[in-house]
Amino acid sequence: MRSRKDLLPCPSIRDPQLIPYNKASMIKVDNITVQYGTKVIFKDVSLECEPGQHVCIVGANGSGKSTLLRTITALTKISAGSVSVDGLDPFDPEFTRDVRAIVGYVQQRPDDQLVATSVLDEVAFGPENLGCSRDEIRVRCTDALTRVGLNGFEEREPSSLSGGQKQRLVIAGALAMRPRYILFDEPTSMLDPPSRDEIMQIMEELKADGVGIVHVTHDREETSRADVILSLDPDPDAYLEQVFALPVIPTTKIEHPSKLVAHDVSVTYELGEQVVEALTDMSVSVTQGELIVVTGHTGSGKSTLLKVMAGLLDPTEGFVTLDGSPITDHDNRGKVGLIFQDAESALFAETVREDVAFGPRNFNVAPQEALKLADKALAEVGLDADTFGDRSPFHLSGGEARRVAIAGILAYKPAFILADEPTAGLDGPGRALIIKTLVEATAHSGVIVVTHTVEDFIEYASQVISLD
Numbered sequence: 001m002r003s004r005k006d007l008l009p010c011p012s013i014r015d016p017q018l019i020p021y022n023k024a025s026m027i028k029v030d031n032i033t034v035q036y037g038t039k040v041i042f043k044d045v046s047l048e049c050e051p052g053q054h055v056c057i058v059g060a061n062g063s064g065k066s067t068l069l070r071t072i073t074a075l076t077k078i079s080a081g082s083v084s085v086d087g088l089d090p091f092d093p094e095f096t097r098d099v100r101a102i103v104g105y106v107q108q109r110p111d112d113q114l115v116a117t118s119v120l121d122e123v124a125f126g127p128e129n130l131g132c133s134r135d136e137i138r139v140r141c142t143d144a145l146t147r148v149g150l151n152g153f154e155e156r157e158p159s160s161l162s163g164g165q166k167q168r169l170v171i172a173g174a175l176a177m178r179p180r181y182i183l184f185d186e187p188t189s190m191l192d193p194p195s196r197d198e199i200m201q202i203m204e205e206l207k208a209d210g211v212g213i214v215h216v217t218h219d220r221e222e223t224s225r226a227d228v229i230l231s232l233d234p235d236p237d238a239y240l241e242q243v244f245a246l247p248v249i250p251t252t253k254i255e256h257p258s259k260l261v262a263h264d265v266s267v268t269y270e271l272g273e274q275v276v277e278a279l280t281d282m283s284v285s286v287t288q289g290e291l292i293v294v295t296g297h298t299g300s301g302k303s304t305l306l307k308v309m310a311g312l313l314d315p316t317e318g319f320v321t322l323d324g325s326p327i328t329d330h331d332n333r334g335k336v337g338l339i340f341q342d343a344e345s346a347l348f349a350e351t352v353r354e355d356v357a358f359g360p361r362n363f364n365v366a367p368q369e370a371l372k373l374a375d376k377a378l379a380e381v382g383l384d385a386d387t388f389g390d391r392s393p394f395h396l397s398g399g400e401a402r403r404v405a406i407a408g409i410l411a412y413k414p415a416f417i418l419a420d421e422p423t424a425g426l427d428g429p430g431r432a433l434i435i436k437t438l439v440e441a442t443a444h445s446g447v448i449v450v451t452h453t454v455e456d457f458i459e460y461a462s463q464v465i466s467l468d
Contacts, residue, residue, distance in 0.1 A: 025050065025051055025086045025087075025180075026048055026049060026050045026051070026086070026212070027047070027048065027049040027072055027083075027084075027085050027103070027181055027212060027214065028047075028048050028082075028083070028084045028085075029045065029046055029047040029048070029068070029071065029072065029081070029082075029083050030046055030081050030082045030083070030084075031044045031045070031046050031080070031081040031082075032044075032045055032046075032071060032078045032079075032080060032081030032082070032083060033045075033078065033079045033080040033081060034064065034067055034068075034071065034076060034077075034078055034079060035079040036395075041064040041067050042063065042064040042067070042068070042232055044080075044081070045064075045068060045081075045230075045232065046081075047068070047214070047230055048228075049181065049212045049213070049214050049228075050212060051180060051181070051210050051211065051212045052207055052208075052209075052210045052211070052212065053207070053212050053213070053227050053228065054203065054207050054212075054213040054215065054225060054226045054227050054228075055212075055213065055214045055215065055226060055227065055228045055229075055230060056215050056216075056217055056222065056223045056226035056228070056229045056230070057069075057214065057215070057216045057217075057229075057230050057231075057232065058216075058217065058218070058223060058229060058230070058231050058232070058233075059231055059232030059233045059427070060232075060233055060427045060429070060430075061397050061398070061399025061400050061403075061425075061426060061427045061430050062396070062397040062399065062400050063232040063233055063397075064232055064397075065185070065216045065232055065397075066107075066108055066185050066216065066397065066398060068232070069105065069183045069185055069214065069216060071083055072085065072090065072099075072103060072183060072214070073090055073099060073100050073103050073105055073183070074090035074091045074096050074099065074100075075105075077091070078091075085099045085102055085103060085181070086102060086180070088102075101130065101177070101179070102179055102180045102181060103179055103180070103181045103182070103183060104174035104175070104177050104179035104181070104182040104183065105174065105182070105183045105185075106167075106170050106171050106174050106182065106183065106184045106185060106187050107170070107185050108185040108186050108189075108216075108398045108425065109342060109344065109345075109398065110163070110166035110167045110169065110170045111166065111342060111345065113170045113173070114158045114159075114166065114169070114170070116158065117157060117158075118154065118155055118156065118157060118158075119145070119150060119153045119154050119155070119156050119157075119158060119161075119169060120141060120145075120154040120155065122158055122169055122172075122173055123140075123141045123144050123145060123169070123172045123173050123176050124137050124140075124141050124176070125173065126173055126174075126176050126177040127140050127141070127176050127177065130177065137176075140176040140178065141154075141172075141176055143175070143176075144172040144173070144175040144176040145172050147172070147175060147202055147205075148168040148169070148171050148172045148175070148198075148199075148202070149168060149195070149198060150165065150168055150169060150172060153165070153169075155271065156271060157271075160269070160271070160276075161299070162298055162299040162302075162303060163190040163298075163303065163341040163342060163421070164190045164191045164192065164195055164298030164299065165298055165299050167187060167188075167189075167190055167191060168191075168195070168199075168298075171184075171187060171199065171202070175202075175206075179211070180210075180211060180212065181211065181212040181213070181214065182206065182211060182212075182213055182214075183214045183215075184203070184213065184214070184215040184216065185216045186216050186217060186218070186398070186425055187199055187215075188200070188217070188219065188222070189218075189421075189424040189425045190298075190341065190421055190424050190452075191298055191452065192295075192296070192297045192298050192452045193452060194297065195297070195298050196452075200222060200225060203215065203225070204225070218425075218426065218427050218428065218431075247435065247436040247439035247440055247460060248436075248440055249439065249440075249442075249460065250289070250440065250442055250443035252443065253289065254288045254289045254443075254444070257287050257288035257289055257446075258287070258288050258322060258323050258335070258415050258416070258446070259285060259286070259287045259288075259322070259323060259446075260285070260286050260287075260309060260320070260321075260322050260327070260336065260415075260416050260446060261283075261284070261285045261286075261320065261321050261322075262282060262283055262284045262285075262305070262308060262309050262318065262320045263283060263318050263319050263320065263321065264281050264282070264283050264317065264318040265279060265281075265282050265283070265305070265308050265315040265317065265318035265319070265320065266279055266280050266281055266282070266315060266316050266317040266318055267279040267301070267304050267308065267313065267315050267316050268316045269316075278301050278304045279301040279304045279305055279308070279315075280301075281317075281318070282301070282305055282318075282467075283318075284305065284309065284448070284465060286416065286446040286447075286448055287446055288415055288416070288444070288445060288446045289442050289443075289445075289446065290442065290446050290447070290462045291438070291439060291442050291446075291447040291448075291449065291457065291460050291461050291462060292446075292447070292448045292449070292461060292462060292463050292464075292465065293448075293449050293450075293451060293454055293457050293458065293461040293463075293464045293465070294306075294448060294449070294450045294451075294464075294465045294466075294467065295450070295451060295452065295454050295464065295465070295466050295467070295468075296466055296467030296468045297467075297468055300467040300468060301467055302420070302450040302467055303341050303420050303450065305450075305467070306338060306418040306420050306448065306450060307338070308320060309327070309336070309418060309448070310327075310336045310337075310338040310418055311327040311328045311332070311336065312338065322335060322336070322415075322416075334359075334362070334363050334412065334414060335414055335415040335416065336414055336415070336416045336418065337359075337409035337412070337414035337416070337417050337418070338409075338418045338420070339405060339406055339409050339417065339418065339419040339420060339422055340405070340420055341420040341421050341424070341450075343401070343402045343405035343406065343420075343422070344393075344398065344401035344402060344405060346405050346408065347393035347394070347401060347404060347405060347408075348393075349393065350392065351389065351390050351391065351392065351393070352378070352383075352388045352389055352390070352391050352392075352393050352396070352404050353371060353374050353375070353378075353385065353389035353390065354374075355393050355404060355408060356374035356377055356378060356404060356407045356408045356411050357370040357371050357373065357374035357411065358408065359408055359409065359411050359412035360373045360374070360411050360412045362412075363412055365412070370411075373411045373412070374389075374407070374411050375389065376411075377407040377408070377410040377411035378404070378407050380407065380410055380437050381403040381404070381406050381407045381410070381430075381433060381434065381437060382403065382429065382430060382433045383400065383403055383404065383407065388400070388404070398425050399425050399426045399427060399430055402422075402424070402425055402426065403426070403430060403434070406419070406422060406434060406437070410437065410441065413444050413445065414445060415444075415445055415446065416445055416446045416447070416448070417438070417441055417445045417446070417447045417448075418447075418448045418450075419438060419447065419448070419449045419450065420450045421450055421451060421452070422434050422438065422449065422451075423435065423451065423453065423456060431456070435456050435457065438457075439457070439460045442460075449461075
């Protein structure tokens with residue numbers, strides 16, 4: 001790895017390397033409070049991160065972890081306290097751009113940061129805005145893509161990448177900026193174990209190279225690598241030490257269960273002159289009352305398989321049937337519910353309750369009954385309807401939004417539930433509750449779960465399918 005001292009200088013005054021270091025170089029968050037109206041997100045929180053230091057932030061969903069990261073680059077206003085980065089106030093318009101050049105930010109949802117039409121252009125976007133030369137941009141892009149394992153993907157459209165590959169791409173974009181600090185908001189939540197280890201290794205290398213790391217995570221193994229751990233919970237270990245209720249495995253057999261079958265499906269698409277095989281000759285059969293786990297490395301086609309089985313993506317070869325009829329038949333409408341990998345992107349209504357009630361209403365359930373089903377589904381995912389029902393789904397934490405999206409599928413009880421990484425980004429209690437909910441859903445549905453953490457579901461699965 002090259003030393004930061006060996007990096008070529010860029011002509012722009014906004015390049016992090018040309019912004020003078022303060023003698024007391026560090027990110028310093030001093031007793032800040034964030035409040036929206038009467039709602040206090042957190043109060044009197046302090047944090048320090050020096051160059052070459054790894055700080056982890058932990059806490060339950062909704063405790064303000066992502067909000068805290070956003071205050072460091074002035075993306076979220078503070079109600080009290082102060083923030084400085086190498087002595088610069090990010091909320092002072094004179095220094096905001098400098099701070100955002102010094103501090104890289106990998107957000108919780110990669111799609112929120114992707115702006116270009118190719119992987120190469122995406123990574124080049126930051127250095128271009130720093131005024132780097134073409135030669136330096138090329139060096140930085142090659143280095144960043146190699147470090148995250150995306151070399152060879154330069155001409156791919158970001159929208160064609162898997163969720164895990166998109167996370168790597170966003171990390172590459174931050175690396176190409178060569179910042180002094182990088183904020184990581186759950187960067188490994190959608191990655192397979194080898195990819196997760198690679199990202200953690202990148203963090204170790206950055207730390208050794210003098211880069212300060214502020215890292216939000218729910219993973220205890222990841223926190224063990226940190227120099228400092230900051231908890232946003234009043235009782236730091238309370239949410240991890242709860243005794244979680246185990247799923248109650250349904251014992252009542254479903255009479256005349258339906259069957260959803262993928263018959264030798266393949267999905268290919270053209271990328272310029274290249275033909276990409278997203279899925280090859282895959283056959284899967286799931287029956288109502290059964291839970292199946294699908295696993296595989298990042299980009300192996302897991303999400304593609306679920307979209308094909310839900311009838312949202314036409315296979316290039318093969319076909320999908322539900323009780324012998326094509327999945328796309330009108331009579332099969334509403335029988336398969338898909339929980340997307342980026343589940344929060346499916347939210348659209350003005351309130352949480354209306355969003356969850358949309359499914360039942362769409363299938364001719366009376367409005368008041370639909371609202372009752374919505375409240376029940378919210379309770380199943382651990383969200384109190386009185387507390388969350390009237391809130392905007394766009395003002396939730398990432399974990400809360402994911403649970404609302406899952407409730408939206410549970411509310412109308414489809415014959416089959418296809419769940420793509422349903423526990424990604426959830427804290428300990430939220431994770432345990434979703435596992436319990438999906439296992440117990442086999443009382444009325446067939447369930448396919450795509451996950452990198454097979455151990456969460458293996459005790460309850462009738463089979464585990466690997467796409468590796």
